[in-house]
Amino acid sequence: MLFNKGFLFYKFFNIRLFFYLLFHKYDLLVANDLDTLLPNYLVSEIKGIPLVYDSHEYFTGVPEIQNRPFVKWVWKSIERLIFPHLRYVITVSDSIADRYEDEYNIRPLTVRNCSMHSGHIRKFSRDELGVDSAHLLLILQGNGINIDRGGEELIRAVSITEKTFLLVVGSGDSLNNLKKSAQDLKISERVRFIDNVPWEELMRYTKSADVGLSLDKNSNQNYRFSLPNKLFDYLSAGIPVIAGDLPEVSEIISGNECGLVIREVTPESISEAVVELLNNPEKLSQLKKNASRASEKLNWETESEKVKTLYEGVIKGIKV
Numbered sequence: 001m002l003f004n005k006g007f008l009f010y011k012f013f014n015i016r017l018f019f020y021l022l023f024h025k026y027d028l029l030v031a032n033d034l035d036t037l038l039p040n041y042l043v044s045e046i047k048g049i050p051l052v053y054d055s056h057e058y059f060t061g062v063p064e065i066q067n068r069p070f071v072k073w074v075w076k077s078i079e080r081l082i083f084p085h086l087r088y089v090i091t092v093s094d095s096i097a098d099r100y101e102d103e104y105n106i107r108p109l110t111v112r113n114c115s116m117h118s119g120h121i122r123k124f125s126r127d128e129l130g131v132d133s134a135h136l137l138l139i140l141q142g143n144g145i146n147i148d149r150g151g152e153e154l155i156r157a158v159s160i161t162e163k164t165f166l167l168v169v170g171s172g173d174s175l176n177n178l179k180k181s182a183q184d185l186k187i188s189e190r191v192r193f194i195d196n197v198p199w200e201e202l203m204r205y206t207k208s209a210d211v212g213l214s215l216d217k218n219s220n221q222n223y224r225f226s227l228p229n230k231l232f233d234y235l236s237a238g239i240p241v242i243a244g245d246l247p248e249v250s251e252i253i254s255g256n257e258c259g260l261v262i263r264e265v266t267p268e269s270i271s272e273a274v275v276e277l278l279n280n281p282e283k284l285s286q287l288k289k290n291a292s293r294a295s296e297k298l299n300w301e302t303e304s305e306k307v308k309t310l311y312e313g314v315i316k317g318i319k320v
Helices: 006-022 034-047 069-085 094-104 152-157 177-183 199-208 229-237 247-256 267-278 281-295 298-316
Strands: 029-032 051-055 088-091 136-142 164-170 191-194 211-214 241-244 258-263
Touching: 006 034, 029 034, 034 051, 034 069, 034 177, 051 298, 069 094, 088 094, 088 298, 094 247, 094 267, 136 152, 136 199, 136 267, 152 164, 152 177, 152 267, 164 199, 177 191, 191 247, 211 229, 211 267, 229 241, 229 281, 229 298, 241 247, 241 267, 247 258, 258 267, 267 281
Parallel strands: 029 051, 051 088, 136 164, 136 211, 164 191, 211 241, 241 258
Antiparallel strands: none
16 A cells, blocks of 8 residues: 555555455455445446345535545545445444435345354453452443543543442554553552453453443434444353433333443443442343343344344355
8 A cells, every 4th residue: 555544545555445446356346334335336237146235324514624624525525425226235223224214215234243152251250350259330431432432531530439340441543642541540449451452362351241231322323323343242251231322222212121321421420320339249240141142143143044034045146
């Protein structure tokens, strides 16, 4: 790649991808997100082969482009040009599917990013983690621990809540600020940061926790419609969730009675929810049972059947 960031990176990437696809042989194309859709669509039309568009988010609603009107216009123009002609579309939540249906009169197939069963994975003991057994162990995980995802408020919540210990596992733009905040608030001994690890190791940490946090704010359309992977990791691990009041997340938590939904993502509201579970072990135990029960239906082994059915239909339509 001649360019590594910005508009020129995406332009050059799409040109290279177009020629790569044009001069290689295959039976099926899959475009992951809007930034790969244009070359995939052009080559699928030229070669007359099927294209599946797998939209992992509401791309034109991501926070990174909301204050960049020209960049947003370019991506939206590409979407408007191509989307009405797509036959096979997958997305990750019903809210995003609703939005696309309203805009283009095409209903994508919703395939949630559910986690695999994790019953075979052994959790870490408190001794292995070096965490006091009297503390409520919290976890925030993910590859996108970024701004407006509640990390800053969570660190401050831990600082005002006794008998809590927080694991932050993953990566993101906000991590350096979170580490500094933990030091400034003098709670570094109760907050541990762990870099990205393989999923099975991640689940060892997750299964060791008492509560998982999903604190995305309603600050942009992409977060509003999101259904984060970590939510399903928490359920697979059999731990309840404290989450912000986003429609998709709230529906799963309320419908399965597997956690607490807070109206606003503030240090005080997070702390109140944590204290509620800390002071009510019977409720915490019941929520854990409900989380495990929810994972029996919200798992990848079940959800992936939708993907298999879709691709069976695509493959049957390919002329041999």
